[in-house]
Amino acid sequence: xxxxxxxxxxxxxxxxxxxxxxxxxxxxxxxxxxxxxxxxxxxxxxxxxxxxxxxxxxxxxxxxxxxxxxxxxxxxxxxxxxxxxxxxxxxxxxxxxxxxxxxxxxxxxxxxxxxxxxxxxxxxxxxxxxxxxxxxxxxxxxxxxxxxxxxxxxxxxxxxxxxxxxxxxxxxxxxxxxxxxxxxxxxxxxxxxxxxxxxxxxxxxxxxxxxxxxxxxxxxxxxxxxxxxxxxxxxxxxxxxxxxxxxxxxxxxxxxxxxxxxxxxxxxxxxxxxxxxxxxxxxxxxxxxxxxxxxxxxxxxxxxxxxxxxxxxxxxxxxxxxxxxxxxxxxxxxxxxxxxxxxxxxxxxxxxxxxxxxxxxxxxxxxxxxxxxxxxxxxxxxxxxxxxxxxxxxxxxxxxxxxxxxxxxxxxxxxxxxxxxxxxxxxxxxxxxxxxxxxxxxxxxxxxxxxxxxxxxxxxxxxxxxxxxxxxxxxxxxxxxxxxxxxxxxxxxxxxxxxxxxxxx
Amino acid sequence: xxxxxxxxxxxxxxxxxxxxxxxxxxxxxxxxxxxxxxxxxxxxxxxxxxxxxxxxxxxxxxxxxxxxxxxxxxxxxxxxxxxxxxxxxxxxxxxxxxxxxxxxxxxxxxxxxxxxxxxxxxxxxxxxxx
Ligand code: SF4
Ligand code: SF4
Numbered sequence: 083x084x085x086x087x088x089x090x091x092x093x094x095x096x097x098x099x100x101x102x103x104x105x106x107x108x109x110x111x112x113x114x115x116x117x118x119x120x121x122x123x124x125x126x127x128x129x130x131x132x133x134x135x136x137x138x139x140x141x142x143x144x145x146x147x148x149x150x151x152x153x154x155x156x157x158x159x160x161x162x163x164x165x166x167x168x169x170x171x172x173x174x175x176x177x178x179x180x181x182x183x184x185x186x187x188x189x190x191x192x193x194x195x196x197x198x199x200x201x202x203x204x205x206x207x208x209x210x211x212x213x214x215x216x217x218x219x220x221x222x223x224x225x226x227x228x229x230x231x232x233x234x235x236x237x238x239x240x241x242x243x244x245x246x247x248x249x250x251x252x253x254x255x256x257x258x259x260x261x262x263x264x265x266x267x268x269x270x271x272x273x274x275x276x277x278x279x280x281x282x283x284x285x286x287x288x289x290x291x292x293x294x295x296x297x298x299x300x301x302x303x304x305x306x307x308x309x310x311x312x313x314x315x316x317x318x319x320x321x322x323x324x325x326x327x328x329x330x331x332x333x334x335x336x337x338x339x340x341x342x343x344x345x346x347x348x349x350x351x352x353x354x355x356x357x358x359x360x361x362x363x364x365x366x367x368x369x370x371x372x373x374x375x376x377x378x379x380x381x382x383x384x385x386x387x388x389x390x391x392x393x394x395x396x397x398x399x400x401x402x403x404x405x406x407x408x409x410x411x412x413x414x415x416x417x418x419x420x421x422x423x424x425x426x427x428x429x430x431x432x433x434x435x436x437x438x439x440x441x442x443x444x445x446x447x448x449x450x451x452x453x454x455x456x457x458x459x460x461x462x463x464x465x466x467x468x469x470x471x472x473x474x475x476x477x478x479x480x481x482x483x484x485x486x487x488x489x490x491x492x493x494x495x496x497x498x499x500x501x502x503x504x505x506x507x508x509x510x511x512x513x514x515x516x517x518x519x520x521x522x523x524x525x526x527x528x529x530x531x532x533x534x535x536x537x538x539x540x541x542x543x544x545x546x547x548x549x550x551x552x553x554x555x556x557x558x559x560x561x562x563x564x565x566x567x568x569x570x571x572x573x574x575x576x577x578x579x580x581x582x583x584x585x586x587x
Numbered sequence: 588x589x590x591x592x593x594x595x596x597x598x599x600x601x602x603x604x605x606x607x608x609x610x611x612x613x614x615x616x617x618x619x620x621x622x623x624x625x626x627x628x629x630x631x632x633x634x635x636x637x638x639x640x641x642x643x644x645x646x647x648x649x650x651x652x653x654x655x656x657x658x659x660x661x662x663x664x665x666x667x668x669x670x671x672x673x674x675x676x677x678x679x680x681x682x683x684x685x686x687x688x689x690x691x692x693x694x695x696x697x698x699x700x701x702x703x704x705x706x707x708x709x710x711x712x713x714x715x716x717x
Contacts, residue, residue, distance in 0.1 A: 131667070133707065261671050262705040269674035336667055338707035346707070348667060401673070401683075413674035415707065417667045419687040 132416025257342025291442025300331025
């Protein structure tokens with residue numbers, strides 16, 4: 083037996099549809115079985131409330147008395163893209179105000195969106211080159227959302243089906259779009275609503291497609307396509323959405339700032355899933371324990387971050403996960419409390435007949451995947467430019483021998499090694515030598531070398547290695563293999579040669 | 588814990604800090620200090636159990652000692668109950684109740700400030716010292 087969306091809409095209009103949230107559904111299915119649940123439940127409402135960086139809005143300002151073709155447009159000093167005709171602009175959530183920097187993030191596109199929805203006044207400044215049809219070259223004015231012809235949120239990528247969680251395996255605190263990550267795997271952050279996640283409740287895109295009516299920011303909006311980077315094939319689907327900002331509710335749209343990253347928009351999105359048959363009843367009975375994600379090490383500066391562990395949302399939500407035999411505290415970045423509120427608000431709308439299900443005009447393909455950027459200028463690796471035959475010295479050697487090697491090779495840094503495989507023990511510099519001379523400790527390299535050596539690996543990208551070198555304020559680093567044996571040396575000179583283009587083929 | 592030490596103008600040229608350290612053998616962490624004609628103000632940090640002895644050391648030399656309330660302030664209008672702050676707090680000040688609402692046990696807060704950088708909604712702040 084199966085139902086249609088039209089039949090369910092009839093029930094909604096009559097006020098006798100059975101609507102439950104995605105959190106209630108699993109227990110209902112357990113209690114009355116799939117068959118009965120499919121017959122009796124008409125709609126399951128989902129909800130999510132979290133950081134959705136890939137959000138923004140098209141604004142239309144109307145024409146000024148002397149018309150202007152806005153070329154550069156700023157809203158409270160945040161640049162909005164206005165290469166779309168004369169008086170339209172797109173304000174993106176992550177654009178920072180022009181007097182903010184990454185170390186001082188106070189205001190960005192997300193704040194402009196929040197301020198507009200809250201009815202606050204925004205300063206609009208625009209510049210132009212002036213044309214015969216649009217003579218004005220500059221305008222400054224104050225506007226509120228009521229002064230705009232349109233304020234339409236159009237978000238390229240929202241409502242991630244699930245999202246990999248984050249930790250930090252380095253020895254320094256890092257600040258990311260996944261929040262503050264403490265050193266040595268001391269915390270884990272995650273995002274997404276798990277059991278309430280819209281796409282996890284309809285992973286086959288049976289009802290979510292172009293034209294699906296949704297809850298967005300407290301208003302009714304639509305899915306307008308698969309989101310950018312949508313990877314429906316691997317269970318990391320996303321949606322492109324739109325909604326009328328003039329009808330939104332500030333409770334479901336909040337500007338946020340991640341230290342060291344930038345601004346983002348917290349947005350509430352809820353999608354109703356019509357229960358057309360048993361298959362959909364089954365999909366909406368998904369629990370937190372059924373949805374798994376990887377915990378990735380965000381200290382690794384590479385697209386392919388290593389997976390530390392795979393966990394379920396149930397484990398993440400328990401407050402602790404185990405990493406390398408330690409119990410590590412977890413933090414959600416999205417608010418489950420508000421996700422619940424979205425799902426129950428949507429449920430209320432449907433029960434009261436204020437929200438009618440949309441029928442998708444086209445479904446979202448289940449085989450989409452996202453590919454990495456094609457890079458034509460490949461960044462070389464340390465191994466490509468390092469000195470592969472560095473002069474080294476045994477730790478049992480004398481300072482005099484080190485000084486001689488420095489003079490003969492005209493190098494200021496010599497890695498100190500031990501054993502047949504040249505295991506890295508330290509580094510000796512001309513400064514260490516002169517110190518040894520002045521202190522009269524000439525017979526042992528081991529005594530005067532620097533033991534805490536900053537080093538790198540041959541397969542690291544050179545820009546990463548170069549920034550480590552400069553942040554440590556040193557001018558050379560030994561290059562070691564995975565066992566800590568010296569396989570090369572790289573100096574700031576090697577980098578500067580490369581960056582000035584001389585070594586680039 | 589953090590303390591505010593007020594030194595009267597006629598005492599600021601003496602080596603009051605050094606004396607207190609020598610006498611009490613407590614390692615004081617000087618957080619900030621400002622000295623002007625009307626006297627000096629210093630913010631120091633000491634282990635909680637040393638409060639009585641450090642206080643006696645300063646007051647016997649004519650300075651006043653005020654314990655500072657360092658616990659975090661949460662702006663409940665800005666907070667969205669995301670819980671981002673939970674995992675960074677070393678003393679586990681934050682937790683969720685059964686409704687996923689954020690709870691804060693401020694008596695455990697040491698004022699380390701880690702959570703202020705974590706909160707995406709600028710809802711957490713350490714009170715400024717004057
Ligand atoms: S200031 Fe430090 S101790 Fe206090 S709540 Fe924040 S993280 Fe916890
Ligand atoms: S991180 Fe900020 S917004 Fe999130 S729960 Fe903590 S105080 Fe509230």
